[in-house]
Amino acid sequence: MGDLKLTGVTKDFGTARVIHPTDLQIRDGEFTVFVGPSGCGKSTMLRMIAGLEDITSGTLEIDGKKVNDLPPSKRGIAMVFQSYALYPHLNVFENIAFPLRVDRRPEAEVRQKVGAAAEVLKLTERLQHKPGELSGGQRQRVAIGRAIVREPSVFLFDEPLSNLDAALRGEMRVELSRLHAKLANTMIYVTHDQIEAMTMADRIVVLNAGRVEQVGSPLELFHRPVNRFVAGFIGNPNMNFLPATGLGTTPEGVALQIQNGPRVTIPVEGNVANGAALNLGIRPDDLRPDPDGLPCRVDVVERLGNSTVLYCVAPGGGQICMVTDGSTRATPGEAIGLGFDPKAAHLFIENGRALPRRHVPVDLDRIPTARTA
C-alpha cells in the first residue's frame, strides 16, 4: 500500500515560507511527478515526505497514518538522490545491500534480495565493482537498486536523471516507466524538466514559488491548464502569449482584438468586460501560415527534419514561435501571416486565470493513463 495525503502542509526556513499550505492526495500505485522551475520547493516537498525535513505545520499521512514525527525508515519510503549518494568505498553489492545490513537481515536473504534487484536492473555483472568504476547510468541503477531492496510502499526520486546526458536520460525514462509497471509501487518523482513529467507521469503536480498551481494528468495539463503559468510551463516549445483587448461576450465565446492584429472570437466560458486586458495563448503547433492572419516577420529558422520551428517577430515586437512541417521554404527576413483555429486557443484574464475552453481535441476521460493501460 502507498496512499499519501498532505493536509495544509507548510514549510518555513527561518522566516521564509518556502511551501505554502498544500493539500494533496496521491493514490496507491500512482506515478506522480512534481514539476516546477528551479527553487520552487520541489525538493523541500519531497524531503518533507521522506522525513529529512520537519513539517512546519499541517499533517502528512501515509496509508492513513500520520507520520509527521516518524523517522524516514519508519515511513515505508525509499529515496533516490540526485547525486545518487552511493558509498564510494563499498562495492555495488554492498551498496545495494546497505539497508538490509542496517536491518541485520540474514546473509541468505541479503544475497537473494540483492541478486533479484541486480537482475531487474541489469547489474549482475557489476556487483563486485566500486561505484567509481561505473558509468552514470549504472550508478543511477545502483541507487535505484538500493531503494528496491527495501521494498518500500513509496519511492521518492529527486531529479534522478539530471546528471545524465540527453541520450541516456531518454533511455532511463523508458526504464523507469518499465520499472514502475513491474513494481506497481507509488512513485513520487521530482524534476524541473516538463518532458520527463509529461512522458512518465500518471499525474503531474505543477509547483510554482511554493504553491501547487495545478494537479492533473499530462493531457489535462496540456489541454486544460488552469492558468498562464501552467500553460507556459507545460508543452514544448512554450505556448505563445499575445496581448489582446476584450470586446465583450457573445454566445460563441469571448470576442477580442489582438494587439496589432485581427479580431477573433474564442470559444471559452466566462464573461469578459469590454476593454479588459487579456492574454491569448496559442501553442506553436496550432499556428499555421495564413495571409489574413497576424502579420509577422520570420527571424530564425530551426530545421529539425520532421518539423521546422520558426521564430517570428510579431507586429508589436514580441516573439512568436511556430512549428510547421519539415518541408517549409520559409527563410529569415521573410514576411509571414500567422493564423490559428480559435478552438485551439487559450484565453487568460488579468490575474492569469484561464477561462475554461469549450472544445478540447481529445476526450480526456477516455485517454488511458500509463497505469490503467
Place this chain on the structure above:
Amino acid sequence: MINRYRWWELVLIYAGMALFLTFMLAPFVEAFMVSLRPLAEVFRIPYRFFAEGMSFANYRQIWISQPMLGRWIINSFGIAVAVTILSMMCSIPAAYAFARFKFKLRDGLLSLFLAVSMVGAAVLIIPLYKLMLALGLLNTYAAMIIPGAAFTVPTGIFLMRSYFMRIPAELEEAAYVDGASRLYTMRRVILPIAAPGMVVVAITTFITAYAQQFLFALTFNSKNHLNPLPVGLYQFFGHQEVRWNELMAASIVGVLPVLVLYVFLQRYIVAGLTAGAVKE
C-alpha cells in the same frame, strides 16, 4: 608535457634543488659522520670529513654507557602513540560536529581552538605545571601525554573537519533514510571514507607529539625511567666531557623509527594532503 624544459633550465632546477637539500640535509649528514668518529677525532682541528678510525663502535657503546637508552626510546614511542590516539579520539568527533552541526558560537569556538594552538605550549608551561601539580600528575606518563594531546587537538580538528566537509551530506541522508543510526553511519560510511585523511592526521600528530615531548618531559618529569629520548640524551653530557659521538649515534637511533614510519606512509601523506585539491 614532453620536453617542457630546455637542458639549461633543467640544470638550474637541479642546482637549486641541490642547494636547498644541502642546507636541509647537511646537519643530518654531519650528525651521522660524528656518530662514526672516535671522540678525539670529533674535536680535531683542522676539521676532516673522513676521520681516521671511523666505525660503528659508538652504536654498540651507547647501550653500555646508557643502559636506559632502550627504555627512553620505548617511552618516546609510547608517549607519541598515546598522544596520537588520545588526540584523535578527541579531534574526530569534535571535527565531525564542527563540520556537520549548526550550533551557537560554532565559528567562535573553532577560532578559539586555533588561537590556543598558535599560543603554543612554551608560553603556557608555568600554568600547566601548576595544573599538573594540583592534579598530582607530576612525574607520570599522563603529565607528558595529556598536554601533548591537548596541543595537537586543534590542528587535528581543523584537518579532519575539512575532510568531513568534503563528504557530501547526501551520503548521510541516504543512510538515515535507510534506517542507519548516527553511530552506524559514522562507523560504516563516514570513517571509512575519511580514512586517508585520518592517516594523514595521525602521522602529523605523531610527528608533532614526538617533537614536542621534550618540553613537557623536562618540565613535568624528573623520573629517569619515565623520560623520553630527547631528555634522556642529556645524560650523554658527562661531568667532564660531552660524548658527542655517542650522543649523535643515540639521536639517530631514536629518530630512525619515525623516519621509517614516514618512508612507509609518505604516499598516504602526499595523497591525503592533495586529495580533493583537483576535481576528479
